[in-house]
Each structure stands twice: as C-alpha cells, then as structure tokens.
Amino acid sequence: MSHRLPRIQLLLTGNELMSGDTIDSNSALIARRLGELGLPVARKVTLGDDAGALERELREMANNADFLLVNGGLGPTVDDLTAEILARAAGVPLSEHPEALAHLETWCQRRQLPLNHANRKQAMLPAGADVVANPIGSAVGFALSLGSCRVVCTPGVPGELTAMLDDILVDLQQRWGLQGKRHILRLQTFGLGESTAQQMIADACPDWPPEVELGFRAGAPQLELKLAVDRSEYLPLRQRCLEQLESLFGDHIIGEGDASLASRVLELLAGRGETLTTAESCTGGRIASLLTQVPGSSAAFHAGFVTYHNTIKQRVLGVSEESLQRWGAVSEAVVREMALGALERASANYAIAVSGVAGPDGGSPDKPVGTVWLAWGSADDLKTRCLHWPVERTLFQTMVAAAGLDAIRRMLLGLPEDSRYFRQRKTSG
C-alpha cells in the first residue's frame, strides 16, 4: 500500500480529434471522475491514428506515469491500432482472447448479427492483457502493465467509456491502496459571471481555507461553483465555506448538484400542487422545451403556446389588436396580454410570457436587436420587465428563457425580483 498518489497520464487517439471534427469530451469526463477520488491528471497527449507516433508516445508516457489511460482506437477498422501498439510496446504477440471473443459472440447474437471478420479483430488483444468489461459496445477494454506503469485501454465512444469507468477506477484505487471519495459539493447559480463571482469571494473571504478547494464551471446560462475537500474531517470546514457563499450569493443560488432553473421551478410548483404555462414569441418554444426535458415535468407543466406571428397572438391568446397597433408586438401591454391569455387557456397558476427582437433582423432605433419584454406571475400578481441582451440569436434565446424561469423561481420563493443581471440588463424602455 503506497500513500504517494499515482502519476496519471491520458493518451487520446483518433484522427477526428486531430482534425477538429470531434471535440474531445472524454478526457474531461475521465478527469472529473478521477478528481472525485482526489486524483489529478498530470498530462494529456492527443495523437492521430499513426502507428509509429503512437508506439513512441505510449512507450515514453509509460516511462513517466504510474497509470496511463488510453482512449480510442478499439474499433473494428484498420485505423484502430491500440491493441497492436500496446502489444508491440510490451513485446508480446496479439492473440485471440477467449473472454473478449465470448463477449463479441453474445453481443452479435443479441443483435442478430453475424460475427464478421472486422468484429473478430476486436477479440485480438495483447497476450496477457486483462479484459475490462464493456457493458454496452462490442469492443472490450484491456489492461496490461508496461514496466511499473499500468496501461488501461478504453473505447472512444463516450457512452461506452462512461459505462466502464467505475470498474477501472475501483481497480486503480485497489492497486494503489486508495480509499474513499473526495467530498464534492456543487452549487448551481444564475445571474453571476465567473470573474464577478471570483472577485466577490476574493473580497469577502480573504481567509478562505486551503483545505476547501473552490472551482468554477461557467456555462450559459448557469455558473457552477464547486467546493471539494479530501477528507471527511474537513466537512465542517466546507460547511462554513458553503454558508459564506450562501450569504454572499444568496438568491443567485438555484440549488445543489445538477439543479437547473427549469428543474427547480418544476420542483417548487410540484411541492405546491401548482402549474405553469408559457407564452413565447422570441424564445419560440425554448422555455417549454427546457421544462419538458425534465423527467416528470408533466405534473406542473400542461400547456405552452408559441405565438410567433401577431395574428396568432390575437387568435390563440386573445391579445388585442389595439395593443399590437399602438405599442407593437415587443411591448409591456402585449406580453401582459399574452400572459393573461395563456393563464386562462391553460387554467394555470403562473405564466411566463416573452416577446422580443432576437435578430439578426427586425431591430429598430427604439427597440434594437436584443430588446425583450417579459411578463411573469399569476393573474393577480403579474410583473413585467424590459431587458436588453445584444448577443447572437441562440444565446439571446438561452438567456431570455433563463431570465423568465428565474423570475418565476424568485416569485415562488418570495425573493426580490430585482437580481443583479436584471439591474445590468434593464433598459430605459
């Protein structure tokens, strides 16, 4: 049992990774899973399907690592070189592995496919290699020691890699006498930029304890904060840090884990036995789609309306001709009437209505591209806001959808409606 941490490297292979046709998400997945065990990745190398370059790299990496995870190159085609390269580097022949062959036979049988020559290649492993089970795909993984380095080869298909990682990590922990998991808490926030959040923490928490690692993961529209400690004795310390963040970011925090604005809103509604409806113009169904991506959303979301055209706003939601004529489709009066129309037609407790100029065309001097009116709330308590996001069309739709969902979240929680991003994005309109 060693208590030095293993030096871990990743070797990623595939022409599609070198050409830029595929964005590598596998190495991030591997790194996150290792990170949960407190194990850092020291170095990653990515190469195309070139036997000579792969063999050189594999030998050199194995000389400088305790654990080398190879990803890619296990497929049935001639481009898939990993087994051959590892056999060469280890100085052993390739031979048909009975366990790998049995796996392939079962795999083909289930799919009523013949076991062809190309598939059969996937049972040829370096002699002496251990099989790593692949519960999904045809290609088993395999592991072999090169000197003092354990080399584990995995398929490039993300779903197959994911399904195999648990076994690989348990084996890694056992070999190194490592125990337990890192204690990671993830906080989802909306309405804060990464640099703003970093600066706020630096200013407010100058004595942040080094035992609690703080990480950020910026996405549109959410920013994730991660608090990690290596030992359970630091959990009370992490709790104190969490409380500091909660008092600092307060109502910008959506929830823990994988909480999203949509899932949080649905959860709050389900807890109250209430429902939400949507009346969307510029977001064109995005809000409804975000809600219905959440399993079980049917409990609190029954109906959504996409009313892109003015006549549809009138006919489907009962928006008045007069408001459209007088104020235009992107106006407080119209989003208010859209919300009220949707509430009535869906018999819902709450509505989100949006109408704006997503661009690239359709802007005017007083309503430039990026302008949006939002209405949200119940028939008795309907709020409105004009915001401005002069960004590319799809990002605009993402941010407006998020702002609408967050407005409802705040209302359901009795939080102030005037969050940081509203103050930034408010227009004089």
Added chain:
Amino acid sequence: MSHRLPRIQLLLTGNELMSGDTIDSNSALIARRLGELGLPVARKVTLGDDAGALERELREMANNADFLLVNGGLGPTVDDLTAEILARAAGVPLSEHPEALAHLETWCQRRQLPLNHANRKQAMLPAGADVVANPIGSAVGFALSLGSCRVVCTPGVPGELTAMLDDILVDLQQRWGLQGKRHILRLQTFGLGESTAQQMIADACPDWPPEVELGFRAGAPQLELKLAVDRSEYLPLRQRCLEQLESLFGDHIIGEGDASLASRVLELLAGRGETLTTAESCTGGRIASLLTQVPGSSAAFHAGFVTYHNTIKQRVLGVSEESLQRWGAVSEAVVREMALGALERASANYAIAVSGVAGPDGGSPDKPVGTVWLAWGSADDLKTRCLHWPVERTLFQTMVAAAGLDAIRRMLLGLPEDSRYFRQRKTSG
C-alpha cells in the same frame, strides 16, 4: 519557400483543462482552421499551470515542431505562466513591450478602468517577441522563434483566440510559402449512421480517388460528410464524388454547408409561401424551438402548441374525449386530431404532431418507453407513423423532433416517406 508542410503541434495549458471543468473546444477550432489550409496538426499536449512541466514540454515540443501554437496562460493572474516560460526557454528576459502596453492602455481607457498592476503584467513579454494583435481582450498574443520552431502564444478565451487566428494563419502561410485554401464541401444528412454510411461508400465506390479526402462528423441527429481537395484542379474530381454520394444517399441528404432539417424545411416553405405549425406532446416545444432558432423563421412558422396534458389537448387543440379514452394519448387517432386542430387554429398549410412516451416513467407493455406516434402533412393529406426509440429522454426528444421535421421535408420535396430510419424504427403498433 519550402514545399514540405510544416510540422505543427499544439500545447494547451490550464488547470481547468486538466480537472475536466472545461471541455477544450479551442484545439478543435484551431485544427479545423488549419485543416482548411490543408495543414494537419501532428500532436497536442495538455498540461496544468505548472511552470516546471510547462518549460520542459515547451522545449521538447519546439525541438520536434516547425510551428508550435501555445494556447492559454496569458491572463493577468499568477497562474498565467506562458510569457515567463517562453522567456526562460528562449534564454531571454521578460521586458515591458511598448506595443502591448499601448494596447492595454487603450483597452482600459475604453472601459474607463484604471490600468492596474495585474493588467500591467500582460505587457511583460519575452524580449524580442513579436506582438499578435488581440482585437477583443486585454492580453496580446506573442510569437518568438525557438531554434527553427516558430512559437505563437494565444489566449485561452475562445472569442479572443478566434479573433486572432486569421493573422496567425496568414503569417504561417507566408513563412512557409503556402498558398490558398483547401476546397471543402460539407454535406448534411439525416437517417444514416456513420458506420452504415462508411460501409455503403466502401461497397459502392471501391475506386474512390485518394485526391478527394472523405470525412465524417457524427452528431445527433445529423451526420455530416466532408469532401476536401487540396487543389482547384481536383474540383471536377470532387464533383464526380459528390454525384456518387448523391446517388448513393439520395433523399437522406438535407443540403450543403450548415443546412439543418429545420432550416431546410423553413427554406422550402418560404419558397412556396406556405406555413407550418406544431402540436407537441412528448417533444414539449423542441420542434418549435429548433425552427425558431433559425433567423427569419417567422416567415413560415407562426404558431406552435405544446399540449402536454390531456385536458389541454382537448381544450387547446380540440382532440376528442372519446379518442383519448378509447386509444390513449399516444395513439394514431390523437396525433391526427392534434395535427388537424393545430392546422385549423394556426391557419397553417402543414402541421407536425407528436405524442409519445419520453420516459423514464409512463411506459406500459403495449406502449413502452420510446414509443411515439407522429402525424404530419396538410388537412387533405395527413400521414401517420408509429416509431420506437428506446433511448434516454433528451436524445429521444431530439430524434423524434428530427423525424417530424424530416417527414415534412420529404413531403415538401415529393420524396418517399419511408426512409431508412423509419423502416428500422417502425413498430408493429
């Protein structure tokens, strides 16, 4: 002027890339842009913000490359080490670069920010380095020769990198006496898997010319095929290959370039002055959202209905109580009535209606999770189909939305409705 191609390597730096908190899209961007010039990337290495490891790697990569692009580590914080490392590797001091300083002063002035100490660090470049202009951010890029290798350092912020790549690539081409662009044609398809497409081409085109490079980029739901030639004299050859693919994949081809199912359907409708409406249950607004992400979609898409709940199907779309009782929400009768209701209420020419079991709950023995009924067409010519995709909820919604859009595309083009994936996914139901 050399006619050997330069050997290009990438060195990516940043703890966020090693922890998996950030998925690296920069290297794919760089590789695609280089690929357009016919220049392959030979090797990528990714490291955290560790000065010793970075310096070792930089030296070694420079020894084995003609052009080394370093990405990341140009920021204002102490973690940002690139300038320091390159200076050390080159054996030169860091010194304040007047052009970089002037850029920083202008950058701060425009934002009415003081030029602080942290920013000022970004003007400290290896002595003798050339500045690479950054039209967006505070950090300029810089380039220096290490032996025979040209090392170019760029910021990790994707927008800044993108804005700088043109200059960098022009300089690279000039240094190496390279001319012109690669001629790339991208074809978008739906309903074909990557391995199926590869096999079909291998079988039908055994004499595929080596001058026409064929690439695949698998996405859900589309598969992109790429035909690239290095010289304009090969364009007629590429044209012949294109014609072979067209006869092979025929109606699975959506279009060229960035064509998507949604954009193609909208284009076909706009050309006829006709409109489409949607009545969505299990896809929950996804089809409407895909359509309205396309700029100008308002010309052909006026209204969409998300009718998740049975009472809403009745009240908003006029689906009959009897059909719901007798056949259930996931049935041919109900999608037919949904489509007809939407057509009438939206005064649209065509409708797509879907009702299915997205899961993870809600399945039954005769309608398991993954079952979906689609209706599409006009009031006079309404088609229906039952399909089965037993996959994860979000992917199910993606595939069903694509199938609905493709059904309309086929109808508008007068193509057979019975495409390959319909045959595979059809149920006995």
